[in-house]
Amino acid sequence: MNLELIPLLIIALLMISAGGADVETTEFVIEGDHEMTEHRGALIVGDATVTVPANEAVSGPVYVIGGEFRVQGTVEGDVTQLSGSLVVEDGGIIGGELQHIGGSEVLSDEAVITERTTVTLESNEPGPIAAYAPFVLTTLMLALAGAGLSRKRNALLDNIGAATREHPLISLTVGALLSVTFLSIFVFMAFTLILLPVSILGLLTGLLIIAYGIIALGYLAGQQLNTSRVGLATGLGVVAIMVLLQVIGVIPILGDLIGGGLLLMGLGAVVLTYFGLQEFEPVSLPE
Known part of the structure; x- marks a missing residue:
């Protein structure tokens, strides 16, 4: 699954939850080519490429967040396009409202669309101050914390830093496993709609744990300054880690791997030490 779809998926689920319609089921088509016939919900x-064949009907609502959605038959409800591609061919019918927010669309003159609205998002090019303000504020908050x-x-x-320094591979492995596992759990929890707030809370908690890991990495980096002012050294170390993540993020692929590895290493070390409450000692295998 493309991780870039997760924010759009959460938005779509929130829209379903806030829509007030009686939706019995929600189906998320991740990949492949599919023909939808008599889908309810x-x-x-x-x-993915999803097609509603001619002489077939789906109830909707439909949310397009990627891939391609082709309408040859009938969509009885609303269609909301956040991204991806939408194609309504000759004879295609959208019985509800077609709301276009993003992505590309091809609408045949012979298609029947009951109502169509377009949401235009103005993208003003931010100045240098506005572009870097979130990064500076985040770095300042983490440095102060x-x-x-x-x-x-x-x-x-000390405990988290020791786990990162002495057991980097274990920390990285645990961080990677946790991120994949819990990300999948929270995404699938969001499909129940009732557990959507729990899913969002879980994702926010994960971000806080990652921030804690960045602080621990900054503490570890600050120890290289050889100063008795631990608070100042940690703050400067956090700034150094954040700047490093920002700089290497410019490098395609390799930068993402290095930056992601550092974040996952910090995450794993936080969990291995129970948020720093105890030292991590790997299990010794019997000889």
Whole structure:
């Protein structure tokens, strides 16, 4: 599954939840070529080609967040296009509202569309200050949090830093497994709609844990400054880690691998040490 679809998937699920319609089921088509016949319930089109054949009907609503959605038959409900491609061919019918927000669309003159609206999002090119303001604010917040934590509870960061320094491969492996597992769980929880708030809360918790890992990496980097001012060293270390992530992110593929590896390593070390509450000692295999 393309990870870039996750934000759009969450938006689509929120729209389904807030729509007020009686939706019995929600189907998310991730990949491949599919023909939908007599589908009842909400349909989300991801990285796939989904076709409603002629003389067939689906109830909708339909949300296009990627891939391609082709209408040769009838969609009885609304169609909302957030991204991807939408093609309504000759004889295609959309009985509800077609709402175009993003992506490309090809609408035949012979198609029947009950109502069509287009949401235009103006993309003003941000200035240098506006472009880097979120990064600067995030870095400042993490640096201040790291400085305060290192002065009051430096033992927590000591344990996490030790796990990262002495067991980087284990930390990376655990971080990768946790990210894949829990990301999948939270995404599938979101499909129940009732558990959607829990899913969003889980994703936010994951981001906080990753931020904690960045602070621990900054604490580890700050130890190289050889200064007695632990708070200042940690703050500067966090800034260095954030700048490093920003700079290497410019490098295609390799930069993403290195940056992702650092974040996953910090995540794994946080979990291995129970958020720094105890030292991590790998299990020794009997000889």
